[in-house]
Amino acid sequence: MTKPHINTALVLFLLASTPALAASDATRGAEVFRTCAGCHSLNMGDHRTGPSLANIFGRRAGTAEGFHRYSAALEKSGVVWSDKTLDDWLRNPAAMIPGNAMAFRGLPDARARGDLTAYLRAVSAGKAPTGVPGTPPLPDLKKLDPRQRVTAIRYCLDTYYVTLGDGEPHPFWEFNLRFKTDSSARGPLKGQPVIVGNGMVGDRAQVIFSEPVEISAFIRSSCQ
Ligand code: HEC
Incomplete structure (x- = not known):
């Protein structure tokens, strides 16, 4: 008689915990963004190896103003950035847009991608989680020692x-x-x-x- 009882408890536990695990979390996403921060800033117009990712949602791929190194593949892709297209891109950039110039293999972990997109959304909405480090600013070379x-x-x-x-x-x-x-x-x-x-x-x-x-x-x- 005890066996079904234990199973019920287990099922209830799983039901209760699964949605919490599945929900995307912008704070965790900020940690994932460290993988991107060597090449991308989230500040408008701050282009590094890659273009600034400020206000990426709803923007057509390859159109960040002032970024001069887009590949023809990305520019001609016709992709508009959304949760879905960003998820495809971050899973496997080379598979989604062959011939693109982003030297990044992709994030196979679906949860990490969900968290990262939630973070990018929060930043776009001006609601980035506080206390997380962003892309370090570049030094002003006119003001060195x-x-x-x-x-x-x-x-x-x-x-x-x-x-x-x-x-x-x-x-x-x-x-x-x-x-x-x-x-x-x-x-x-x-x-x-x-x-x-x-x-x-x-x-x-x-x-x-x-x-x-x-x-x-x-x-x-x-x-x-
Ligand atoms: C090694 C440098 C590098 C890393 C790491 C990198 N990117 Fe990129 N990213 C680029 C470059 C370069 C491009 C432009 C690619 C092209 O033109 O084909 C780009 C393009 C993009 C674009 C398209 C932007 C637009 O204006 O259309 C998005 C979105 C993007 N990256 C997101 C990310 C995210 C999120 C990460 C972290 C998971 C990341 N990238 C990691 C270099 C990088």
Whole structure:
């Protein structure tokens, strides 16, 4: 006689707990968004590797203003972003829109996708859960420590000697120094490149210029 009793309790427990597990949760979704945050911001116009995902719902794919690197595949897909289309995309981007340029394999876990879409919806509605970290803001390269200003670069054999605001030349093996540009409003001032990424203490760094034409003009080849 006890057996059916236990089963009934179990069934009641499952009935009570299943809907709670199934409901999408924006706070959990914010955690899932960490997977996306390396490439996407949720702030309007803040394009990174991928376009800003601000106000994504109801928008046609490939139309975020000011993003210049869409693939033809995404632009021509005719997809309009909704819970359903986002779920398909996030499950397997390559299967939904072959030839797209998003280097992301997909989220096989349906609950994680549901939570993530709930989070994106909450953000669009201006009701994002509080206390969750977003995409970290990019640094303003005009406001770095003056010691991160690059005043000269000399190239000899396989080595760059980068003189910084401290007046010292710091040597880097040529393979460990990267040259980049940042033409955005956050970029460095014209003719005033900066060094980021442990330039003063580490063996690898990046020098960032305001535009490409400055790069070779700034580097002096000389072994004395
Ligand atoms: C490695 C970088 C990267 C990661 C990680 C990434 N994306 Fe993307 N995403 C992109 C790029 C690049 C595009 C543009 C793709 C194209 O044009 O084919 C894109 C496009 C999109 C679009 C279409 C936007 C539009 O304007 O039509 C959505 C939606 C999207 N991503 C959501 C996500 C979500 C959500 C995640 C996290 C689960 C994620 N992405 C992870 C780089 C990334």
